[in-house]
Amino acid sequence: MVFYITTPLFYVNDLPHIGSAYPTIACDFFAGHMLQRGEEVAFLTGTDEHGQKIEKAAKEASKTPIEHCDYIADEFQKLWEILGINYDYFVRTSNQEHYKFVTEFFKKVEANGDIYKGKYNGLYCSHCEDFWLEKDLKEDGDKLLCPTHKKPVEEYQQENYFFALTKYQDRLEKYINDNPDFISPDYRKNEVMGWIKDGLRDFPISRANLDWGIPIEGSDQVTYVWFDALLGYISGLGTDKEKYWNDKSKVVHIIGKDILRFHAVYWPAMLMSAGYPLPHRVFGHGFLTKDGMKMGKTLGNIIDPVALSEKYGAEALRFYLLRDIVFGRDGDYTDEGFIERLNSDLANNLGNLLNRALKLINKYNDGIIPDLSSKQNFDSLHQQFIGEIDKLNPYFALEAVFKMLDATNVEINSVEPWRALKIEASNEAALLSLVDALNACKVAAVYLAPLTPQLSKQIFINLGIYQASDLEKLERQDLLQNYLGFDQINKSIAGIKVLEEPVGIFQRLEKAPVAA
RNA sequence: GCUCCUGUAGCUCAGUUGGUUAGAGCAGUCGACUCAUAAUCGAUUGGUCAAGUGUUCAAGUCACUUCGGGAGCACCA
16 A cells, blocks of 8 residues: 655744654654555654745845745754654745646636635734734724734735635535544544535635745735645655555644644545545644743753753654654653653663573573573554554554563563573573563564664674674665564564674663743 | 633543442652662552532432633734
8 A cells, every 4th residue: 555644834933842842753654664564654854934924034034035934944853863853855935846736726716616716804903914813802982902912903804815614514514424543533533524614715825015935827926835735745755746645545644732723624625636546544633732831042041952862862752752642732842751761661661671682591591592492472462552653643553562571571470581590591481581682672673663662673782683884774665664664563583693792772761841 | 792612639630321439640758679861669658529509219420500720713934
């Protein structure tokens, strides 16, 4: 099967932050997992670069819009490098290919009779440079005031191109009902159904008085930023559009909950109008808070992905975000929680288990993994893991892996091989408990490989399955399919000589992470 | 204001279509072990399941009411 996975296209009004890193890490994990399953995967991320806000941000930085965008887009790519994101495509909505595609798309929608000129009436605050709805404004006698600036708003009329969204209300509702997985989590699907039930309205897809956008032929207007941004998911594929955006491939959009409406309502309607296949899944993830509070520059409580990566490694951050937070719900970051999670799972549960078993094998069996038949069976774990990933629940998928490791720790403690082997170095039950422990670590390493590749590699190296040099400079797909693939799960490790001096796969964290 | 969701141990949450003494993880306490990255394992403390009324042989599980918490309400990336 062909999977096409996308992050949101990040708006370049600001430098990348943890909120952009979160879905991108999740996508990277999903994409890698699908590679392990032997699927064909395309993974796209990119930047959304048009609109008034960008024009303004550029002006404030004394740059042209494109200069500003070049700079921010570059910063995004740098962050993805630091975080080890293996995207296949990086789309920028300012590039020529995109302009061409949007223009063609616009024409298709127009030819289908879904674009018309209409008047947009708005209440405009010149201080916000934005429109307000009457119900959100404060009343002051007979005047309406902007709630942030407390200044009167002006009535403003603009002739815009509108998209006939209302025409698609029924088809949209049907599509969502016929494809129960289209919008998830289910509580967000309820929201969308509520919106549709309340009735949709046509929306303007053009802007006047704005230069930084894609020109609409035969007019002096440019496209509304969302009308163009969403199309980046297709235009960004370049010459691979038909290969990944077709009736058979599975298109998965991972987005933030704030932009659900655009992806779950506008986007499918636009695609229907232009005659394109619809995506299969739109997943709206939650937001991160810090110490229970919304993050913000003014509060100064920012989680800095670069600082965390520099101090603890990108893999620690990658693991933490997907393991500690239920994907879809809001998650709260605390320094204590971060350290606790990593220590508990990676250092204690997994790392320590591997280490103790390796030491015993070295001490009592010359480092050779004995050939003993085991009752271990990972079938149900495998089903569970895959099932949870299919539901885009990395939290529960990872939980299953660590429950398996918990059980392995229980088992080795009940057998007490250190005691039995001291009496009789060939005690089979004792040796078997060690083989099972090592094998469990190997299996965990396989499932974690798309998320924490270095850690997984080191487990395999410690086990003696590979030399460090075997795993250098491998392409990701090669690594995940041919070295750390699912066929490793049931492959015997009997007879392998483990590393004499095991390398710690994850050192316990002692101090509080860097403050923002 | 309207719509929807939610209120279970100190914290985070499970509790299937209502069915026996309400569960897990973490934290706390006590203990075991000593192979191991002061890790691991066991035991244990702790809840009138927000409150009330009702339906029922039986309600954490359904209905209603009150109180508390959250989300959404369109051009927001």
